[in-house]
Amino acid sequence: MVVFISGECGDSCFYCPVSEGRFGKDRAYANEFPVKDLMDYVYESYRMKAVGAGITGGDPLLHLDRVVELIGILKSEFGRSYHVHLYTTGRYATSDALRELERSGLDEIRFHPVKESYLEAVERALRTSMDVGLEVPAIPGKEEWLGGLVQWAKNKGVKFVNINELEITERNAGNLAPLGFNISHGLAGAKGSFETSLRVLQEFSEAEISLHYCSSVYKDVVETRTRFLRTVRTSAKPYEEYTGEGTVVRALVRTKEDLLDYGEKREEMYSVSPSIVEELMKKGLADEVWLVEELPYGQKVSETLVFRRGK
Ligand code: SF4
CATH class of the missing domain: 3.20.20.70 (Aldolase class I)
Structure with missing residues (x-):
């Protein structure tokens, strides 16, 4: 440290x-x-x-x-x-x-x-x-x-x-x-x-x-x-994935459904594992999905919109 x-x-x-x-x-x-x-x-x-x-x-x-x-x-x-x-x-x-x-x-x-x-x-x-x-x-x-x-x-x-x-x-x-x-x-x-x-x-x-x-x-x-x-190996949340660079990747999902079984909700968006995004989209449970990559202390590295309903 x-x-x-x-x-x-x-x-x-x-x-x-x-x-x-x-x-x-x-x-x-x-x-x-x-x-x-x-x-x-x-x-x-x-x-x-x-x-x-x-x-x-x-x-x-x-x-x-x-x-x-x-x-x-x-x-x-x-x-x-x-x-x-x-x-x-x-x-x-x-x-x-x-x-x-x-x-x-x-x-x-x-x-x-x-x-x-x-x-x-x-x-x-x-x-x-x-x-x-x-x-x-x-x-x-x-x-x-x-x-x-x-x-x-x-x-x-x-x-x-x-x-x-x-x-x-x-x-x-x-x-x-x-x-x-x-x-x-x-x-x-x-x-x-x-x-x-x-x-x-x-x-x-x-x-x-x-x-x-x-x-x-x-x-x-x-x-x-x-x-x-x-840090990420010790402290990443269950729904977060990490890269070889030590960054954390998670998916942010906007939806009216309840996804608390899959992750956490913060400011109207659910944080869930990127690995379940496809399933959520197939089941029609997501209105908008972003993939976010961050350093272990929260600084954003990238943010990509991968899905928006109606687009
Ligand atoms: S903190 Fe900066 S100014 Fe102070 S000794 Fe170290 S290098 Fe020199």
Whole structure:
């Protein structure tokens, strides 16, 4: 489960991918759902049968109390094996904050050290029992900086470094385009980012540190789809069918007949399984039929009119 705890952040990276609607705002989300109460994270976790959570933002440590309380809630509800990791720049990762996170049961902390001085926080975290990693974007042409960071992490005993393909989003495109960073492939991958990662991965291929590369396509196609599939497999209603992409398909039927045996009624339309639509039409039980495909959090992907009486 993706825990977006708040969009507030003390830094302002030129490549920040966080959307306009979220960045800098104290808004919280469980996956794509707005959250009002910390218990909403528990409900969403059940809804997708999550085995763990990644707490992100903004910088989550700006809301340390909220984070610590949430980790406590998740661990007591789902047990100690429910894996929780957290992303932070390190700016607010004081010794006290790290001790509190450790006590709350946080399993892993991933630093995105946007300033060199934040590396001191990484060193502090290494003195706790939590797993410590770095997670940074591969900025095209910045092999030297990235290689230096990996070398530093290896020397200090950091467990892993995750290198993400630089993503071009609606919000950061205005900053990235003048620097010559354009989309190279897929939905958002910046040209040159993969090559920069590859050079660093090759340089450290023999080194004793775990290095991972995550492309924007992998994030979208594999991570997001896996999360959607998990959700629909657990929470799809009996009359809903789901696709390999993790979307939900149902039929909406307008009729004067009572179809409650087949599904649910909402706003004058019955939601029923697409597999019984033909039968309903044959029996004259439908006046109008739509096929609707939605993401597991309700956003419509498509809506097709398949039948209207008299047409
Ligand atoms: S630290 Fe993260 S959230 Fe904050 S500005 Fe940088 S990329 Fe955005």
